[in-house]
Amino acid sequence: MRLSQKSVAALFAAVTIAGTGGTIVSAKDQNLTGAGSTFIKNLFDACIPEYNDVSGDTVSYGGGGSGAGRTAFINGTADFAATEAVFGSAEKPPADFTYVPLIAGPVAIAYKNSNLTGTLQLSPVTIAKIFAGQINTWNHPEIAAENPSITLPSNNIVVVYRADSSGTSTVFAQYLTATAASVWTKAPSGTFANAMPAGAPPGSIAAPGSDGVANKVASTEGSITYVELSFQKENLGDGVKAASVKNAAGAYVAPSPISAAAAVAALPAGNVDQNTGWIRPDFATAVPNAYPITALAMGIARKTYSAKNDSVRDFFNYILNTCAKAQAPTLGYAALTGNTLKFAQGRAAGISQLGNPALTTVKRNQTLPGASLLNAAGLSGVPTLRVTKGGNVCRVVNKTNIGGTRAGTCDVRVTVGTTNVTLKVTVTK
Amino acid sequence: MAVAVEQREVVTKKPRVDKVLHGVVTSGALASLVILGSIAGFLLYRGFEIFSDMGFGFITGSTWEGAGAEGEVTKYGIAPMLVGSLVLSLIAVAVALPLSVGTALFVEFYAPPGLRRVLVSVLDLAAAIPSVIYGLWGLFVLRPLAIGWAKSLNEYLGWFPLFRVDATFFDGSPFIGGLVLAVMISPIITSVSREVFSQTPPELVDGARALGGERWSAIRHIVLPFGRSGVIGGAMLGLGRALGETVAIYLVVSIVFKINLQMLFTGSGNIASMIALKFGEASPYEVKALLASGFVLFIVTLIVNLIATAIVNGSVRKASK
Amino acid sequence: MSSESPLEGTAVTASGVGSAMREVETGRDSRNLLPSGASGLETIGAHAWFGKHLAIEDVSLRFPKSSVTGLIGPSGCGKSTFLRLLNRMHEFIPGSAFAGQVLLDGRDIYAPEVNATEIRLKVGMVFQKPNPFPSMSIADNVLAGLRLARIKVSDKNMLLEDCLVRAGLWKEVKDRLKASAGSLSGGQQQRLCIARALAVKPEVLLMDEPCSALDPGSTLRVEETIVQLSESMTIIIVTHNMQQAARVSDYCAFFLSEGGPGRVVEAGLTSTIFTNPVDSRTADYVQGRFG
């Protein structure tokens, strides 16, 4: 099996990159609570039992939507969160948080119309007009223009959208803002009703959760919605199809794990925030076979060292390196690959590093390398070290290392550029 | 006559155990008082905070925007949900009341005694079916049927203002939500009505029948007038429950922040389901607004419940006389 | 038994300000016949109010030991209220008030230092309707007072039998002492309540129309019980049944309200009250001309 070879290879990669926190080290019996994105929930639903099985931890993921996840993470009620929308200006996350890209996936334009044979092709502007209520019949000339080979029925279009706040809604609204600004005049919002230019079109239906909108479409003739591909696939039997969407290269591309992977593989460097780890999706991808409405789900975790955060790192690594690769194709996601995966692994390695005793402990009369401290502080670059407390316990050696003089603890300030982190260093006998 | 007999002050000396009893019981009662009172107080406090920020617009506004960040425009107004709560509950009561009264009469006066005992148990059980099950049943079973009924109503009776719609979209309407709520609250209304009917003094019923009345005459002239206030009280209790229902509405109704008075037309919602929808990602300031909404809901339900209790108590008092 | 009483004809008097005061045959205030500090129950100028309403006014009566006194009079004349003054049950009614004195063995039971609970142990009560405790068995009902008042008794079984025998119920229930009290007939229940009252060994037993809810057969049994009990304790019984008063009581007090507060019109030997009353209203009442 090629797949398993790949995952074994990824496992090794993870171990080398992430060092001590690469894969599950041992059973730790941690109870982790996660909340957030419903976009990633189907993947988590499949991966969490596997991870629980191999790790001995118990991860529970409550879903609730990206916004709920970010809020829960801020409130401390969730140990980790997952989101497709970045922290807003009003949100005050803890200072030591990091994003970890976990999975990519297409947001399908799912519709149900029994009289419509073939696959619908839609451009961003048409999609925007449909969801803004400006196009409200299936045989509207603008739809017809894009689908010359299909006979279009004349019934009304019923727009179905998320009633709850959702990262999927944010991504979809961002996509419409980015690609059809003339129609989609309102700023993106997790609450889709607030992002619709003229409010919700008459007859549109709001439903909670991805399963909610998918169920509504499955049971409503002439309806259309935006939803994770996996939910569209689950309702394929009820006649819920996914439209092909025109990308910036001018090609109509159907949503699939492969077309989503193509979109993520070619992400411009400018979309990646090295500081926080956030990756913006590229809605204007010019790759011919890339599906343009491809969302990236980010994990959110804390960098402060704790047994729980260790488990979060292990869980994220398990998703990145093992589970996503095995599950993504069947569930309709695209596992991260290449540089994106490497970047994600690097971010995951940064979880649970701040103040990690494995990196900040030194024996008396021995030297603690500055690189370890840099790692423990979650920083990169050339550090300046300074002992701020406990000068008789440890001292700076060669400007780059710390030497232990007697048993005890001391505070070391690690400065890179303008940022600094103070670490507690333990000296043992 | 006795001249100015002085009343003695009778000192009822309490034994120590009684003092302990008084202490324990009073503190227990006060503890529940504090727990329950603190909810009301907490809601009230938060409510006023938001009311003073939003003004009357909190009741009359139709938008819910912003998280209360510095320099951000924050607008919270619950008018659509408030109106929705009332519309949904009124539909529910309008549908459930006649059916429940009929069922109560059937159980009390028509069903054979063996069946009656079973039915009384069924009623109790139906009242305790969790709302999540009502909601899922409504979503999967009732909704498809109700959409069909709504279509027919509109098609054949669309001239009647109540059944008018601007566009022919029927899913997630107040009508459907109201029907689910009707199924949900009918056990309560039926139970209360049956209870009151069963307290009709038998000699009155016998009297009516001895005068040559059929069963229905006795019901019409004796039982219904006697139990009227009990039935109204039961309906109010049902109304109270319908007002506060969360999950069933969350699942069945298309929750839209827009006042919709066309009962067959898509879109409605109530305060409780709105809270469920929004609390997860609410910023601390937004949570206060949700608590304020909860306060409004609390006051509305409180009024309904107090009226209901007064009416039911009144009728029971009348019955026991 | 009345003829054998050492205090014959002199024990009970009624004296009241403004009421027809009647000195008994001896012409002296009968209260002084009892030696000071002697055992017995006595009221001096008792008044009782419910809120502003004066229910009984200026009742002075003396109840000697080992006698049965019947309180008779039409409904609403304050007999029951007076009865409840005697064991401090009156104060349970909100807004009630009291004036005068109630002396038990010469001690004022309304004195501030007196514990009402203690008084109720000494002055037992049987109510109009039989009220056994439904949650308890027959045996538990009899012994309920001990548990309620936390009295320790060495031989419970003997006390149980003794009480039931004295209440005239032992033969009927000895085989089902563990059965629920609810399974007894009305008359049996009332005798059970008497047995229950006896278990705490009261000096005085108050009975508030104990037979009004019973059939004639049960009434007879209860009356027999009362007569037997009177050998060992003071019994005060409120009754509407003239024949019953005549049958069981040694002394009688006739209460009357006449629109105002209830007062004692006349009191004395039962035989006197029934055959030769001083007051015409008493004569009218005992002969059934009103009431």
Add this chain to the structure above:
Amino acid sequence: MTAVTTQPSAVRPLQPWKLTTAQRFSRFATVIAVVAVAALLVLVSPLAGLAGIALVAIPLQVAVSVARSGRHGSVAARNDVATSLIGSAFLILMAPWLSILYTVVRRGYEAISWNFLTDDMRVTAPDAELGTGGIAHAIVGTGVMVLVATAVSVPLGILSGVYITEIRGRFTKLVRFIVQAMSGVPSIVAGLFIYSTLVIYNKSYSGFAGALALAVLMIPTVARTAEEVLKLVPEELRFAGYALGSTQASNVFRIVLPTVRSGLVTSAILGVARVAGETAPLLMTAQIFLATKGNPFDGPLASLPIVTFSFFQNGADNAVTRAWGTSMVLLVLISLLFALARAVSADRRRSRR
């Protein structure tokens, strides 16, 4: 004196007021015929489904009643019309309840297995094969939360009831008013209250928080029923106790409360049945946890309604079947509680006799 003796066997008990078998049959046949005609009409009309049949059958039955009873006069006709309408109301209302039971069982029975009751979902995906995994975590979680909620609310509720009926202190009216007012608090508000105080403060969902939210909902119920039941204790029983020299404490604990014990137990069970299915408040306070655990203070805790909800949100066929299966378990649990309550109160009635 001559006595006419009749042979006992010669007299047969009769119930001439009852309908004869023929009459019963004819009534029954009429109803069947009416429904059949209605069904036929529905087939050829734009109406559809059971609702359509009911829509036609009810007026038809009314018409038949009028026609049949008409010859006995208008009173009889009105009586028969009323009977038809009342019977129809009953049938219409029974339909959804039966449908709910049918739906839950029909869609959920496949999920039920021994494993389903004893295993949890810690290492099983929601859409995994039926027969693997289970809802033990939810059963235990609901049990724990309901127990804690009962432990908190029942004593407090009973003490409130005792305060109102026995102590009658100066807060009586206030206690009664607040209890009455709070019995109308929507469950979501109770959940939001616990969320915005305890959960946010502790920075953690917990079974305890969930239990408190349930307790908030239970206290008024228990207090109100306790008050009602305690009011039923005849005043004479209390006086009888006092007349035996009892203190108020002994009176309350040895006479009043034991007298209504089964009533109090019933009210507690009914309170539990009410809150066991609460969804919204638990979503805000206890959330979900995939492993079976009994400690209410250690983070989130699963419950039957939340697990039902969560299975539905997965959307996959097996997950949805599991959701209905969980609903079924919840329904059975609540039915058992009701049966228990009924048995307890039947016991009470027997002991009263």
